[in-house]
Amino acid sequence: MTYRTLVRAGVALTALGALIALGTPARAEPGDPWVRAWGLSNTGQLGNGTTLDQQTPSSVRGLRRDDVRELAGNGGSAANRAFAVALLEDGTVESWGGNGNGQLGDGTTTDRPVPVTVAGLSGVSTVAAGNGFAAAVRGGRVWAWGQNNLGQLGNGVTTDAATSRPVLSQSLRGVTDIALGCGYTLALRDDGTVWSWGENTYGQLGLGTLAHQNTPKRVPGLTDVVAVSAGCHHSVALRADGTVTSWGYNVNGQLGNDSVVQSSSPVDVKFLDGVTAVYAGWYHSFAVLADGSLRAWGWNGSGQLGDGTTVQRTTPVPVPGLTGVQALSPGYQYSVALLDDQSVVAWGDNSSGQLGDGTTTASPTPVTALPPGSGTTRVPASIPWRTSYAY
Numbered sequence: 001m002t003y004r005t006l007v008r009a010g011v012a013l014t015a016l017g018a019l020i021a022l023g024t025p026a027r028a029e030p031g032d033p034w035v036r037a038w039g040l041s042n043t044g045q046l047g048n049g050t051t052l053d054q055q056t057p058s059s060v061r062g063l064r065r066d067d068v069r070e071l072a073g074n075g076g077s078a079a080n081r082a083f084a085v086a087l088l089e090d091g092t093v094e095s096w097g098g099n100g101n102g103q104l105g106d107g108t109t110t111d112r113p114v115p116v117t118v119a120g121l122s123g124v125s126t127v128a129a130g131n132g133f134a135a136a137v138r139g140g141r142v143w144a145w146g147q148n149n150l151g152q153l154g155n156g157v158t159t160d161a162a163t164s165r166p167v168l169s170q171s172l173r174g175v176t177d178i179a180l181g182c183g184y185t186l187a188l189r190d191d192g193t194v195w196s197w198g199e200n201t202y203g204q205l206g207l208g209t210l211a212h213q214n215t216p217k218r219v220p221g222l223t224d225v226v227a228v229s230a231g232c233h234h235s236v237a238l239r240a241d242g243t244v245t246s247w248g249y250n251v252n253g254q255l256g257n258d259s260v261v262q263s264s265s266p267v268d269v270k271f272l273d274g275v276t277a278v279y280a281g282w283y284h285s286f287a288v289l290a291d292g293s294l295r296a297w298g299w300n301g302s303g304q305l306g307d308g309t310t311v312q313r314t315t316p317v318p319v320p321g322l323t324g325v326q327a328l329s330p331g332y333q334y335s336v337a338l339l340d341d342q343s344v345v346a347w348g349d350n351s352s353g354q355l356g357d358g359t360t361t362a363s364p365t366p367v368t369a370l371p372p373g374s375g376t377t378r379v380p381a382s383i384p385w386r387t388s389y390a391y
Helices: 003-022
Strands: 034-039 054-064 068-074 083-088 093-097 112-117 124-129 133-138 141-148 159-168 175-180 184-189 194-198 213-218 225-230 234-239 244-248 263-268 275-280 284-289 294-298 313-318 325-330 334-339 344-348 363-370 387-390
Touching: 054 112, 054 363, 068 387, 083 124, 083 133, 124 175, 133 175, 141 175, 141 184, 184 225, 234 275, 234 284, 244 275, 275 325, 284 325, 363 387
Parallel strands: 068 124, 175 225, 225 275
Antiparallel strands: 034 054, 034 387, 068 083, 083 093, 093 112, 124 133, 133 141, 141 159, 175 184, 184 194, 194 213, 225 234, 234 244, 244 263, 275 284, 284 294, 294 313, 325 334, 334 344, 344 363
16 A cells, blocks of 8 residues: 555545534645645535535645645536546646546546546646646647547547547647636647637637637747636737737637727737736636736626726736735636735635635635645636635
8 A cells, every 4th residue: 555545545534534523624724735625516626525615725635735736627517517637746647526528537427526546647747627628748749538529639529428538639749738728728839839729619719710620720820929828718828028919709808908809819918018927717817927916807797806896807907915926816707816925815706615715705805715824836726617726
């Protein structure tokens, strides 16, 4: 029996005792070693062995922060969609939550409220989660699994049948990063080009058309890209010179070009330079500047931009009082950020406790989910749903 198996067995017994005694998962303490999760848990996506919502951070069973290199969550309102995937330091991948489309990659369509191993994957360098599907990069190539009704797996096939084990996306090498939207995939290559496939209803593939694609296609005219981020139906890319471009759905101004007209080709986000990171959410977007300050634009009906209002923004605006941003994830009508003191803050909708402050009260300004010194280095959130993670 391995050390990791022993740890899991011990955690399982501890968690079971907490469930028997209290009826709910125990709250994660700021100094504990586990990956934390909170918010909605309708399909077990919190990974704590239950389907109970959590208004404060709880521990993902048996998954230590030090063992996780990357984590991603996604899923939507449809049954068996919400889930998470984690890339471990040893290059293997684990997953948990809803599995109706085979998105856990374990060869079944059975929901799992605790982590299980994705079949046949090792040597992985990055992972991402979409709405009912997931992907990983190994040796510069993309492997994907789960729903494929719009060609989002990129293997040249479009099918409603669940693909519950990883398959190879076609004809693409040199991939360094991937980002998954609600039904599509973006891939960044080592030459600074961006490739896309899957759903294209709103031009989110950036190809100048609205046709879905079941194999990778290069986004025309886009070079020197250093980072990509996929929202539900819109895409954002950061260039090496610190400028930002975007494309796709734009009814809420999430492209940041002072318009609400969708674009199937990249357009420049206005009034931005010196950007070091970009993040696309459900229908809103963020950019972190070199000084650690934050800019936001797009949908703001629940205060998810963090500017203290619920006013939609079609160009970037400052997020007041928030500096030292190290990482950020915009979810469904809310956002969560990691600050340089290792505290985690969140704002926007809170109907499932996804802000992590112990309430279900919405807030248009940041509230604290984890205090300074929490040991957190990343804060993924489910883009089209209401679940948050910290590790």
